[in-house]
Amino acid sequence: MDPASRPLVRLIGASRDFDVSRPWLNRVLEGAPRRLLRAVDDVSFDVRRGETLALVGESGCGKSTVARxxxxxxxxxxxxxxxxxxxxAALETDAAALRRRMQMIFQDPYAxxxxxxxxxxxxxxxxxxxRLADNDAAEGARVAELLRQVGLAAEDGEKYPHEFSGGQRQRISIARALCGNPEFLVCDEPTSALDVSVQAQILNLMAELQERLGLTYLFISHNLAVVLHIADRVGVMYLGRVVELAEAAQLFATPRHPYTRMLMDAIPDLEMSGKPRTPVAGEVPNPLAPPAGCAFHPRCPHANARCRTERxxxxxxxxxxxxxxxVEEGRL
Amino acid sequence: MTAGAGRLRRAWNHDLAWSFRHSPVALLAAVLTLVCVGGALLAPWIAPHNPFDSATLNLSDGFTPPAWSGSGTAKYLLGTDDQGRDMLSTILYGARISLGVGLAAVLFSAVLGVSLGLLSGYLGGHLDAFIMRVADIQLSFPAILIALLIDGVARVALPPELHDQLAVYVLVLAIGVSGWVQYARTVRGSTLVEKGKEYVQAARVIGRHPLAIMLRHVLPNVTGPVLVIATIHVATAIITEATLSFLGVGVPPTQPSLGTLVRIGNNFLLSGEWWIALFPGLALVVLVLAVNLLGDWLRDALNPKLR
Amino acid sequence: MSAAPLLEVKDLRVEFPTRRGTLVAVDGISFSIAPGEVLGVVGESGAGKSLTGMAIIGLLEPPGRIAAGEIRLEGERIDHLPADRMRRIRGRRIGAIFQDPLTSLNPLYTVGEQLVETILTHLEVGHDEARRRALRLLAEVGIPAPEARIDQYPHQFSGGMRQRVVIALALCAEPRLIVADEPTTALDVSIQAQIITLLKHLAREHGTAVMLITHDMGVIAETADRVAVMYAGRLAELGPVREVLQRPRHPYTVGLMGSIPKLGAVKRHARLVQIDGAMPRLNAIPAGCAFNPRCPQRFARCTAERPEPLQVGDTRTACWLYADGPR
Known part of the structure; x- marks a missing residue:
């Protein structure tokens, strides 16, 4: 494939299980079985060069695991x-060289x-x-440049993290992530721990940096409003699987999957249009014992017999x- | 203002310094500790006599009671022992050995325990299981038994004259090995917490070597509790040393520690020469108490919940 | 406001003496809540909104203390009451709901035991009646099959169901006022909507006054009748929710509303309105208006004089822009 049009990142049936069994001794003494938690189950998607792909979903849907x-x-x-x-996974030796082309921004600016x-x-x-800098002076210059790029002063380099507010810390995190000139940034809920006015600063900064440096983002969030604002494309995850993947504008205009519709409906209405809301009943099921068939079927108003048996x-x-x-049958 | 003065001012205003200034117990403990440590360190210069210089010893001065009792003299403030050694001087020299062995043992314990705890917590898996099971097994024996065991093995393994030379080092090793578990457990626990934090994950994404992450990232964030344990452990180690010396398996009588002095004095306790055992014992109590109080204060001062 | 206020807070001031000086965390806040009304208190972390709530329910953590002002519940002063009297008021006349449902429930007792005990403590009823009430409460907060679940332990409930139990617990003694501090923050979006609807319904049904503390403007928009916007321990703006959200007057509220990504206007990479800088720390609150260093409309008076809340239409706004009548 032509390198320029080739997706930068491609997941093909990516899965991750966690062993959440009781300790060995308990398993032997109590006969407790080994238990696997399917945090990410057969996830495939592409991240195109220069775009922002967002993954959205409720806690425990596996979006952060995908990032990691x-x-x-x-x-x-x-x-x-x-x-x-x-x-x-295949490249042992070149993995380091490849890994420096991607970096990560984390959720909690205090940790x-x-x-x-x-x-x-x-x-x-x-x-x-x-070993990107030849000497201390070059390193210092680079750090100062990075700090200015994220809206801090070069002198801030002398301080310790506790002297900064949450938003400023997140800027420091971004400066660190940008330090090795990566092409791809994985952002795991980068604004969830911030207040809204600061969240706006960080979202604006990320958009600016993307434009200036040609970055590609994978943006993880539980906040659909934020995601629709910053993303080109959005993937909606539920219980370890991607249930819908669409252009942001498309997803907003015509959400297809019932779960996406539910998420859209749950966004509080700031315009106060007074439109009636029908909060969806039920909660995310226990991921250790996911429902058979479509994992969403117990909460879905459109579920039928096929949904309960066939995934x-x-x-x-x-x-x-x-x-x-x-959706496939045209019932929705 | 110069940079140095600025740093001094910052240190003075630091929470720890503030809490220290406002804790009378900590101040008292610090003064006592300073007196003990100062006396021990400066023993060769401030001690009125050199108790190990046989040329100045006079056997006829033996069993002189303290200066304030009837037959005492100002020459020997706290009296003399059976061989005419000045008690004050032997105590100062003895404290030197007690403190030295205590500190060295704690250092050894801490380095061993912190390293094993870091490895155990950060790498996890079978290594973690192995280290922690060894710790569990060791904890089921009293520390003094472990120390006795190591000392006994050394006695059998080393020729007697070599053993006498190395006695102090064997003692440090014995006490040190008997105390690592506490460090390892604490550090392992804190390491597990720190390991889950995002700054450690960030370092992993950057591609740092696990050893570098352990030493540069995790270690500085787990040292707080280690400091507290170490301070209190100094007191325990001094007592362990004294116990071993009292039992006669510690340092040789030619280099008596406080414990050895108490053991010597013990022989004369019932024949009326009470000062030979009492004063080294008192010195031991004061030293251990001071260090313990200091450790308690440090634990409270470093605990954000109690502040 | 037609009805007599149920809760009245006047010039409340909460201080934290520290060794480096006294921090003023809540500074001259006044508001009232009528029966059946939901007052939203919104602000960023550190704005003093939770401390205001804690002061009202008498649970300020020492060394924090109410330094000035008064709090009246149904006309009776409840600030500076002795601890045991306050304890009786709390639970009986004021219910509290906190962010984390797990810490509000005792893991060692069944949900039913906790409900029954609370009812017996505060109301003159027998055990059987208390249990009947507990069942009715569980049904009312939307727990399916309450007869089956009343004898279960908190850990057998999911997060959303647990928060419902906490709400039931707060309602036990039929309090006149509920102080809810970020009741939906720990929950997933779909559950949030359920809890919000429930709270609002209960306030209407029982004529209970609700003080809803949150950082989430969306929750305010869905639930509150009036909203108080707090900044650096002070009241920036207070008024009917529709008024404040759609025609914010204080520049801080304007910035806050603008910085929320709007769903209707999906415009790729359109810049959000942002307020530069961050809220000052309590030990470095600027002179004059606390918001002035970040305010795009600052003028000389803002740095010199602290603005008092001014009546502008239906809202009160602490901003010098409105000193000479509405603009």
């Missing part, structure tokens, strides 16, 4: 992940910076590990793809 699989914090249980056409380090050391860590696959629909029998 891509950057290599977790190992895949099944499937494969390609970066720029190369299998990340993602080492409290004992000065900001300049935090930001410079990737340069030092990757729907992600199939293309106009402007995207949805995993729903009702």
């Amino acid at each position: 699989l891509i950057v290599g914090l977790y190992a895949l249980s099944r499937g494969r992940i390609e970066f720029d056409g190369l299998d990340l 993602s910076l080492n409290p004992r380090w000065r900001v300049r050391d935090i930001v410079a860590e990737p340069i030092r590990v990757l 729907p696959q992600l199939r293309p629909v106009a402007g995207g793809a949805a995993a729903c029998h009702a």
Whole structure:
């Protein structure tokens, strides 16, 4: 495939199980079985160069696990992940070179910076590990440039993280992520811990940086309003699987999957149009014992016998793809 | 203002310094500790006599009672022992050995325990299970028994003259090995917490070596509780050393520690020469109490919940 | 407001003495809530909204203390009441709902035991009647099959159901006022909507006054009748929710509303309105208006004089822009 049009990141049937069994001794003494939690189950999607792909879903849907699989914090249980056409798992030697082209921004700005380090050391860590600077002066200049790029002052490098507010810390996190000149940023709920006015600052900054540096984002969030604002395309996850993937505008205008519709409906109405809301009953089921068939069927108003037995696959629909029998059959 | 003065001012205003200034117990403990440590360190210069210089010893001065009792002299403030050694001087020299062995043992324990705890917590898996089971097994024996065991093995393994030379080091090793578990457990627990934090994950995404993450990222964030344990452990280690010396398996009588002095004095306790056992014992109590109080204060001061 | 206010807070001031000086966390807040009304209190973290709630239910953590002002519940002053009297008011006349449903429930007792005990403590009823009431409450907060679930332990409930139990617990003694501090923040979006609807319904049905503390404007829009916007411990704007949300007057409220991504206007990479900077720390609140360093419309008076809330139409706005009548 032509390298320029080739997707930057490609997940093919990526899956990750977690062993949540009781300790060995308990299993032997109490006869408790081994238990596997399917956090991510057969997830496939492409991230195109220069775009923002968002993954959205409620807690426990596996969106953060997908992020950690891509950057290599977790190992895949099944499937494969390609970066720029190369299998990340297969390359032992070049993996480091490939990994420096992706970085991650975390959710909690209070936990993602080492409290004992000065900001300049935090930001410079990737340069030092990757040996990107020839000398201390070059490193200092780079750190100062990065800090200015994210809206901080070069002098802030001398301070410690606790001297900054949550939003400023998130800026430091972004500066560190940008330090090694990555092409791809995985952003795991980067604004969820921030107040709205600060969230707006960070979202604006991320959009600016994307434009200036040609970055590609994978943006993880539980907030559909934020996602629709920043993303080009949106993937909706439920219990470890992608249930709908579509252009942001398309998803907003015509959500296909009943779960997406429910999420859209749950967004509080700031315009106060007074439109009646029908809150969806029920909650996310226990991921250790997911329902048979479509995992959403116990909460779905459109479920029928097929939904309860046969698991729907992600199939293309106009402007995207949805995993729903009702959509496929034209019932919805 | 110069940079140095600025740093000094910051240290003075630091929460820890503030809490110290406002805790009378901590101040008292610090003064006592300073007196003990100072006396021990400066023993060769401030002690009125050199108790190990046989040339100055006079056997006829033996069993001199303290200066304030009837037959005491100002020459020997706290009296003398059976061989005419000045008690004050032997206590100062003895505290030197007690403190030295205590500190060295704690350092050894801490380095061993912190390393094993870090590895155990960060790498997890079978290594973790193995280290923690060894710790469990060791904990089912009293520390003094472990120390006695190691000392006994050393006695059998080493020729007697070599053993006498190395006695102090064997003691440090014995006490050190008997105390690592507490460090390892604490550090493992904190490491598990820190390991889950996002700054450690960020370092992993950057591609840092696990060892570098352990040393540069995790270690500085788990040292707080280690400091507290170490301070209190100094007191325990001094007592363990004294116990071993009292039992006669510690340092040789040629280099008596406080424990050895109490053991020597014990022989004369019933024949009326009470000062030979009492004063080294008192010194031991004061030293251990001061260090313990300091450790308690440090634990409270570093605990954000109690502040 | 037609009905007599159920809760009246006047010039409330909460201080935290520290060794580096006294921090003023809540500074001269006044508001009231009528029976059956939901007052939303909104603000960013550190704005003092939770502390205001804690002061009202008498659970300020020492060394925090009410330094000035008064709190009246049905006309009776309840600030500076002795601890045991306050404890009786709390639970009987004021119910509290907190963010984390897990910490509000005792894991060692069944849901029924906790409900029955609370009812017996506060109401003159027998055990059987208390249990009947507990069942009715569980049904009312939307727990399916309450007869089956009343004898279960909190850990057997899911997050959303647990928060419903907490609400039932707060309602036990039929309180006149409910203080709900971020009741939906720990829940998933779909559950949030359910809990919001429930709270609103209960306030209407029982004529209970609700003080709803949240950082989420969306929750306010869905639930509240009036809203108080707090900034750096002070009241920025207070008025009917529709008025404040759709025609915000205080520049802070304007910025806050603009910085929320709007669903209707999906415009790719359109910049959000942002308020530069961050809310000041309590030990560095600027002179004059606390918002002035971040305010795009600042003028000389803002840095010199602290604005008092001014009546502008139906809202009160603490901003010098409105000193000479509405603009």
